[in-house]
Amino acid sequence: MEADLYDEFGNYIGPELDSDDDEDDLDAEDRDIDERDEDEDDDPGDEDENVPGMEVVLHEDKKYYPTAEEVYGPEVETIVQEEDTQPLTEPIIKPVKHKQFTLMEQELPATVYDMEFLADLMDGTELIRNVTLCGHLHHGKTCFVDCLIEQTHPEIRKRDDVDLRYTDILFTEQERGVGIKSTPVTMVLPDSREKSYLFNIMDTPGFVY
Template identity: 50%
Template sequence: LEEDHEVIFCSDEEEEEEERTGGDVDMLEGPGDDGVDGRVVLHEDKKYYPTAMEVYGEEVETTVQEEDTQPITQPIVAPVKPKNYDLVEKKPPRTVYSTEFMLSLMNTPELVRNIVVIGHMQHGKTGFLDCLVGATHIFDEEGKKTGFGKHQEEQTTAGRRWTDSRVDEQKRGLSIKATPVTLLMQ
């Protein structure tokens, strides 16, 4: 050995501690030694981050997986799927009165009457309003016998329950939400 280098022998206890701590052993410093050790430490032997057990504790079970369990066909962030909550008429049905006449009557609010239909469940509120809509609108003959929800019955307004605008109301055959309707009647 050359005279410039100092040889340091490690005991078995120091080697065991080095293996246990991942290579972070306090270096022996002598006089004039600036903390530089002549040992070569491989990249794999260095400890950069704490282990999962040190971070989360012994009570927590952590797993590290090398492969993705998510298939390649499934996106990491799934796109938002639009949900349909309301049934909206694409084209309003024809009425027995003209739209211009109804709009001209709205300019005179003293002729407008606002009513509300209130009653217990299954007492015919939706059926009554369907009859009013049927009296003021013209429907095609097709679709008179469709029915929605549990009630597959013939309805006067081409199979449409006009106060059931939500999909769940149509499926249940039960109105949940209040629905305003504008009708022109004599």
């Protein structure tokens, strides 16, 4: 029977079959009916006018975040603080720390020494400390050295309220009031236990030269 439906070349010669176009037409009609139903449901006359989110709200009346009372309740006390009024390094609630220490009064060790004692300390390398004073211009490097000189050599004092500037040995340095070259100075300084150390202090200028 199937041989009567096809010719010798395999072409179909039987009765006409239902085409897919008819099914597409039916599907298109069903879609049109569904769209008409949706349009009827979306009729603006049937909508409620009190739908939230559709009303006009002014910018100053907008509310972006809930208040602290709405989040935590009215019975919770809240503290509102402006931005950058307190540094991040300082906590809002500081921890309670009980400091335990004892106060001891101790006399400062003597800082005056003899040149022979200084020369003897040069033999012990474990007692020698090399220190360099670095900093910007006019930050007090030379004045710090002057304070050490006055502390260890009472006979050297500034006169007529003029800065000592002990390490400014050049005439141009004294005239300009600024260090130009690095100047070393050696002195003996004790610690709190009256143990003396030999300090080689280098006073440097506060600029590149």
